[in-house]
Amino acid sequence: DTGVSQNPRHKITKRGQNVTFRCDPISEHNRLYWYRQTLGQGPEFLTYFQNEAQLEKSRLLSDRFSAERPKGSFSTLEIQRTEQGDSAMYLCASSFVSTQYFGPGTRLTVL
Amino acid sequence: DQQVKQNSPSLSVQEGRISILNCDYTNSMFDYFLWYKKYPAEGPTFLISISSIKDKNEDGRFTVFLNKSAKHLSLHIVPSQPGDSAVYFCAANRENNLFFGTGTRLTVIP
Numbered sequence: 047d048t049g050v051s052q053n054p055r056h057k058i059t060k061r062g063q064n065v066t067f068r069c070d071p072i073s074e075h076n077r078l079y080w081y082r083q084t085l086g087q088g089p090e091f092l093t094y095f096q097n098e099a100q101l102e103k104s105r106l107l108s109d110r111f112s113a114e115r116p117k118g119s120f121s122t123l124e125i126q127r128t129e130q131g132d133s134a135m136y137l138c139a140s141s142f143v144s145t146q147y148f149g150p151g152t153r154l155t156v157l
Numbered sequence: 158d159q160q161v162k163q164n165s166p167s168l169s170v171q172e173g174r175i176s177i178l179n180c181d182y183t184n185s186m187f188d189y190f191l192w193y194k195k196y197p198a199e200g201p202t203f204l205i206s207i208s209s210i211k212d213k214n215e216d217g218r219f220t221v222f223l224n225k226s227a228k229h230l231s232l233h234i235v236p237s238q239p240g241d242s243a244v245y246f247c248a249a250n251r252e253n254n255l256f257f258g259t260g261t262r263l264t265v266i267p
Contacts (some may be wrong), residue, residue: 050200077253088161088246088257089201102254137200139255144189146255148200 048072050149052138058155059128066124067152071140078121079146080113081137082106089137089148095121128156160184161249163258171266176234178261180247183228187249187256192221192232195244195260204245205232237265 051070059065071078076097081089092111094102097118107113110128115121125132133156139146162181170176178192188209193201207214207221207230214221220233234241242265247258 052200079253079255081255086259088248088259089255091254091256094253102252139200144250145191145203145206147203148193150198150200153198 050138050140050147052149052152054152055150056153058157060157061128061130063128064124064126065128065154066122067136069121069138069149071138072147075140075142076118077141078115079139080123081139083135083137130156132156161247161256161258163247163261165261167262167264169264169266170237172239173236176237176241176263176265178232178245178263180230180258181228182249184249184251185228187251189250190221190223190230191248191250193246193248195246201246239265239267241265
């Protein structure tokens with residue numbers, strides 16, 4: 047399967063803990079994106095990488111959130127000191143030009 | 158501020174008939190529009206797209222129409238099949254950011 051993959055698929059954590067998610071994009075795609083989706087809403091843009099450079103961050107990405115793409119391939123999204131409001135589906139997408147292809151997402155539940 | 162709106166949260170259509178899903182946007186700087194289909198517990202799956210310089214794009218049973226003056230696009234599915242039942246999201250692109258609508262749940266009744 048050569049699509050976008052995300053791990054883990056589900057994560058349950060207690061408030062205040064740190065969590066890290068991983069995204070592996072489609073191999074020839076140089077652009078990688080993170081989105082967050084809550085119930086009843088469409089995905090909301092968080093951040094975007096072109097190769098290893100993080101080119102844009104949404105105001106939704108508070109200082110507790112950090113994303114990296116160290117070698118321009120896979121990416122990680124870390125949330126520090128999780129809050130109940132962080133509970134959501136975290137989606138990763140990749141693209142070569144315009145069309146973004148999404149992974150299956152990581153569902154985070156903060157208790 | 159919701160720059161992309163899907164005002165119909167749900168739509169039911171008989172199998173074999175046409176499904177029309179609508180989307181409105183407010184930002185004239187969007188240069189590319191996409192439709193995604195989403196099943197529960199999965200990520201959005203790309204369906205079809207259209208550049209802002211075109212007014213129609215067709216791919217099999219799926220056709221997207223763009224009316225720039227009205228800032229409106231629509232997705233036509235014909236004929237509709239039960240397997241089309243899912244949530245459909247409209248998205249608009251500006252500077253590598255996708256802005257999504259809230260989705261329309263399509264149910265195709267056999």
